[in-house]
Amino acid sequence: xxxxxxxxxxxxxxxxxxxxxxxxxxxxxxxxxxxxxxxxxxxxxxxxxxxxxxxxxxxxxxxxxxxxxxxxxxxxxxxxxxxxxxxxxxxxxxxxxxxxxxxxxxxxxxxxxxxxxxxxxxxxxxxxxxxxxxxxxxxxxxxxxxxxxxxxxxxxxxxxxxxxxxxxxxxxxxxxxxxxxxxxxxxxxxxxxxxxxxxxxxxxxxxxxxxxxxxxxxxxxxxxxxxxxxxxxxxxxxxxxxxxxxxxxxxxxxxxxxxxxxxxxxxxxxxxxxxxxxxxxxxxxxxxxxxxxxx
Amino acid sequence: xxxxxxxxxxxxxxxxxxxxxxxxxxxxxxxxxxxxxxxxxxxxxxxxxxxxxxxxxxxxxxxxxxxxxxxxxxxxxxxxxxxxxxxxxxxxxxxxxxxxxxxxxxxxxxxxxxxxxxxxxxxxxxxxxxxxxxxxxxxxxxxxxxxxxxxxxxxxxxxxxxxxxxxxxxxxxxxxxxxxxxxxxxxxxxxxxxxxxxxxxxxxxxxxxxxxxxxxxxxxxxxxxxxxxxxxx
Numbered sequence: 001x002x003x004x005x006x007x008x009x010x011x012x013x014x015x016x017x018x019x020x021x022x023x024x025x026x027x028x029x030x031x032x033x034x035x036x037x038x039x040x041x042x043x044x045x046x047x048x049x050x051x052x053x054x055x056x057x058x059x060x061x062x063x064x065x066x067x068x069x070x071x072x073x074x075x076x077x078x079x080x081x082x083x084x085x086x087x088x089x090x091x092x093x094x095x096x097x098x099x100x101x102x103x104x105x106x107x108x109x110x111x112x113x114x115x116x117x118x119x120x121x122x123x124x125x126x127x128x129x130x131x132x133x134x135x136x137x138x139x140x141x142x143x144x145x146x147x148x149x150x151x152x153x154x155x156x157x158x159x160x161x162x163x164x165x166x167x168x169x170x171x172x173x174x175x176x177x178x179x180x181x182x183x184x185x186x187x188x189x190x191x192x193x194x195x196x197x198x199x200x201x202x203x204x205x206x207x208x209x210x211x212x213x214x215x216x217x218x219x220x221x222x223x224x225x226x227x228x229x230x231x232x233x234x235x236x237x238x239x240x241x242x243x244x245x246x247x248x249x250x251x252x253x254x255x256x257x258x259x260x261x262x263x264x265x266x267x268x269x270x271x272x273x274x275x276x277x278x279x280x281x282x283x284x285x286x287x288x289x290x291x292x293x294x295x
Numbered sequence: 296x297x298x299x300x301x302x303x304x305x306x307x308x309x310x311x312x313x314x315x316x317x318x319x320x321x322x323x324x325x326x327x328x329x330x331x332x333x334x335x336x337x338x339x340x341x342x343x344x345x346x347x348x349x350x351x352x353x354x355x356x357x358x359x360x361x362x363x364x365x366x367x368x369x370x371x372x373x374x375x376x377x378x379x380x381x382x383x384x385x386x387x388x389x390x391x392x393x394x395x396x397x398x399x400x401x402x403x404x405x406x407x408x409x410x411x412x413x414x415x416x417x418x419x420x421x422x423x424x425x426x427x428x429x430x431x432x433x434x435x436x437x438x439x440x441x442x443x444x445x446x447x448x449x450x451x452x453x454x455x456x457x458x459x460x461x462x463x464x465x466x467x468x469x470x471x472x473x474x475x476x477x478x479x480x481x482x483x484x485x486x487x488x489x490x491x492x493x494x495x496x497x498x499x500x501x502x503x504x505x506x507x508x509x510x511x512x513x514x515x516x517x518x519x520x521x522x523x524x525x526x527x528x
């Protein structure tokens with residue numbers, strides 16, 4: 001049996017894959033958080049709830065309307081993105097002139113309200129969502145068995161992350177977003193409707209979270225608490241990457257997912273805390289994060 | 296002929312602090328107007344209130360006959376008013392060319408990118424550099440150039456020569472003359488009196504939040520005593 005660092009190769013690669021899958025979710029979620037924080041200066045505590053809403057949207061669309069996974073992958077983020085946009089326009093936008101703490105408290109309360117409502121309606125237990133038939137089963141790579149759906153998640157997350165990065169770095173809309181992050185008043189004086197830009201950004205961030213939620217539905221069970229479980233880790237990812245850094249959020253998401261996976265191979269007891277240990281070290285050595293502007 | 300910009304009894308506040316106390320001024324089409332005054336008399340506030348950045352305002356601002364008081368900030372440029380702030384507002388996350396292309400074109404008649412690069416050759420050489428890597432003078436050129444693309448009728452400049460070397464100040468003067476030849480209307484606040492006297496058609500003298508004098512450049516020699524008194528120079 002081939003060994004690597006005293007560990008069977010299959011176990012090593014298996015955990016690497018799990019790390020990569022978790023990293024995909026971390027990257028997608030931290031990307032949305034970074035986009036929202038970058039422009040709105042709001043620490044969106046409702047991001048986990050929006051991820052959960054994506055998964056529930058997919059499940060409920062199937063249950064009530066027979067809408068399949070592929071359509072839900074498009075419709076789910078649109079519905080949750082619209083919900084996010086309405087929340088921003090009607091409530092969050094009223095808090096921009098106040099201390100940033102109010103935005104954090106509001107989104108925290110929103111997360112509790114959404115999760116509480118879904119717990120009341122559907123209970124705390126997870127509910128299954130089937131892997132689409134086209135992505136069922138797996139393939140033997142010779143050195144390991146790869147479930148096709150998990151491979152799909154890694155690839156599509158990477159495409160979504162790169163697509164979002166390109167949107168922000170290479171388009172006119174992205175230039176408005178970046179400029180408004182620095183000086184929203186001047187961008188507005190140039191003739192750009194910044195309040196609408198803020199609404200779009202929050203909607204986009206919520207849609208990204210929902211997209212991750214739909215992707216997660218067949219892997220993890222659909223549960224009202226699925227967002228709470230992941231969001232704390234995602235905040236650590238954003239801190240390590242550097243608040244507001246788009247590329248930092250993506251790279252750090254994958255990096256920390258893999259670090260967590262590999263820790264499970266070499267020292268499983270530490271796998272639940274390794275990301276937070278890394279966060280503490282990064283905060284001590286580079287408070288702005290690995291890719292933060294001051295770093 | 297009605298002036299392009301007419302400001303009447305304009306008052307403005309920063310919170311509870313009453314800063315402008317009834318500003319009256321007019322800017323005719325094609326004119327270059329300079330507001331002179333000591334630090335803290337309300338020159339920058341006047342510009343920012345006209346643009347709409349300061350929203351606590353009362354009085355009348357009419358631009359091309361339209362009442363601008365109820366116009367939201369993001370519609371000011373679409374009505375034909377372009378603004379270059381004192382701090383220039385160059386975006387560090389955008390390249391020189393992205394900075395240039397950022398403000399939306401609001402009307403026909405603005406300069407093309409080629410014309411802008413002809414007027415500011417330095418910007419073309421550094422088109423891919425981050426905007427804030429430019430020298431202070433180049434940043435000021437960039438701040439002016441990006442508004443020229445948009446087709447606005449009135450260019451408002453807040454202390455365009457502040458902190459710049461004499462050779463750059465001279466260059467900015469040449470650019471303003473070129474704009475004048477093209478028919479652009481310019482309203483600027485300036486501390487550099489020599490520069491102002493070279494580019495302006497008419498002056499407004501400001502003190503304690505209101506205009507205290509208004510005279511064309513030809514009357515400047517006869518107003519020197521008053522200028523010394525009000526400006527303290």
